[in-house]
Amino acid sequence: MAVGINAMPVTFVAHALAIIAAIMVLVWTISFRGGLAWEATNKNLIFNLHPVLMLIGFIILGGEAIISYKSLPLEKPVKKVIHLVLHAIALALGIWGICAAFKNHNESGIANLYSLHSWIGIGVISLYGFQWLYSFGLFFYPGGSANLRSSVFPWHAILGLFVYILAVGNAALGFLEKLTFLESGKLDKYGTEAFLVNFMAIVTILFGALVVLTASAKSTSSSPPVDDESNYSYSAI
Ligand code: HEM
Numbered sequence: 001m002a003v004g005i006n007a008m009p010v011t012f013v014a015h016a017l018a019i020i021a022a023i024m025v026l027v028w029t030i031s032f033r034g035g036l037a038w039e040a041t042n043k044n045l046i047f048n049l050h051p052v053l054m055l056i057g058f059i060i061l062g063g064e065a066i067i068s069y070k071s072l073p074l075e076k077p078v079k080k081v082i083h084l085v086l087h088a089i090a091l092a093l094g095i096w097g098i099c100a101a102f103k104n105h106n107e108s109g110i111a112n113l114y115s116l117h118s119w120i121g122i123g124v125i126s127l128y129g130f131q132w133l134y135s136f137g138l139f140f141y142p143g144g145s146a147n148l149r150s151s152v153f154p155w156h157a158i159l160g161l162f163v164y165i166l167a168v169g170n171a172a173l174g175f176l177e178k179l180t181f182l183e184s185g186k187l188d189k190y191g192t193e194a195f196l197v198n199f200m201a202i203v204t205i206l207f208g209a210l211v212v213l214t215a216s217a218k219s220t221s222s223s224p225p226v227d228d229e230s231n232y233s234y235s236a237i
Contacts, residue, residue, distance in 0.1 A: 007217035011071035014210040017203055018060045024200040025055045032193045038100070043108040049100035051174065057093025059171055059204060061086055062128075063211040066164060070214050084140060087132055094125055117173040124170055127163045131156070161212060168208030175201040 029036055029048040036052060037045040064071075065086030069079050098121060105112050113119065135156055138144040144152070179197045183189050 002218045003213065003216045005213070005217050007067075007070035007214045007219075010210055010214050010217065011067050014063065014067060014207055014214060015071070017207040017210065018063065021200060021203045021207055022056045022060060024196060024203065025052050028193070028196055028200065032196070038103075043104050046100055046107065047104040050097050050104070051178070053093050053097030053100060054171060054174065055200075055204065057097060058090050059167060059208070061093065062090035062164060062167065063207060065090060066160065066211050067214045070217065070219065080140065084132070084136060087128075091125075091128055091132055094128065098122075098125060115177060117170060117177050120166065120170045120173070124163060124167045127159070128167070131159055131163060157215075161215060165208065165212065168205060171204055172201045175204075 029052055033044060033048050034042065035045050036048045038049065040046055065083050068082050068086060072079055072082065074082070101118075102112060104110070113122070138149060138152055139156070143149075175197050179187075179194060183194065187193060
């Protein structure tokens with residue numbers, strides 16, 4: 001299954017949305033919510049690391065890892081290394097971001113893992129880690145047989161997109177949850193901050209949609225497949 005569009009221009013719009021979302025989350029946490037810190041008496045500053053690391057680290061870098069095959073004019077073996085390294089960084093920053101949420105809860109005396117957002121979050125990060133580990137062993141080192149690689153590849157692509165869509169949806173849930181907490185305090189429901197958070201969620205969803213569209217587009221590469229992963233493109237689905 002491949003969508004008949006040229007992926008490259010779509011990736012430019014995706015990069016632009018990624019930059020906008022990254023600026024929005026930094027403006028929100030630093031200018032509206034007091035800043036970022038790993039150690040602080042104001043525990044909200046520890047929480048603020050959570051959306052920053054989850055959005056810039058996990059969602060944006062993870063999305064860039066997925067579209068790297070279509071967005072970079074490089075040889076496939078180089079793109080493969082970029083793909084797995086970007087996913088590794090996204091996974092590491094995602095784990096750090098979740099640790100920041102736990103640290104904030106533990107130091108503020110708040111219960112852990114009580115919300116749907118947190119349950120889906122644990123599911124997403126576990127599936128992401130699982131996907132990275134078996135894919136590293138199968139497609140990179142030590143590597144499986146050509147037959148095994150080509151039969152597992154469609155599962156790699158479909159699970160990768162499924163987990164990514166779940167991650168974007170869960171980020172939207174996280175924005176909703178935090179904004180609802182703030183609005184049940186004193187925050188103006190139609191104020192600047194409320195609009196900033198809601199638009200940030202929309203930009204995140206649009207970025208996620210373009211990542212999925214890019215991944216589902218036909219590979220524009222004119223070179224023949226160099227390995228058994230069907231041209232190593234999500235359009236192999
Ligand atoms: C895919 C990205 C995300 C994942 C995997 C994720 C995961 C998690 C996890 C596992 C927790 C539980 C921490 C604990 O119980 O101590 C949590 C808490 C929280 N997260 Fe996220 N998160 C993500 C993105 C976001 C974003 C973008 C926001 C926006 C502000 C956010 C807001 C919250 C809030 C308010 C909490 C505390 C309340 C709760 O536990 O539900 N999250 N997150």
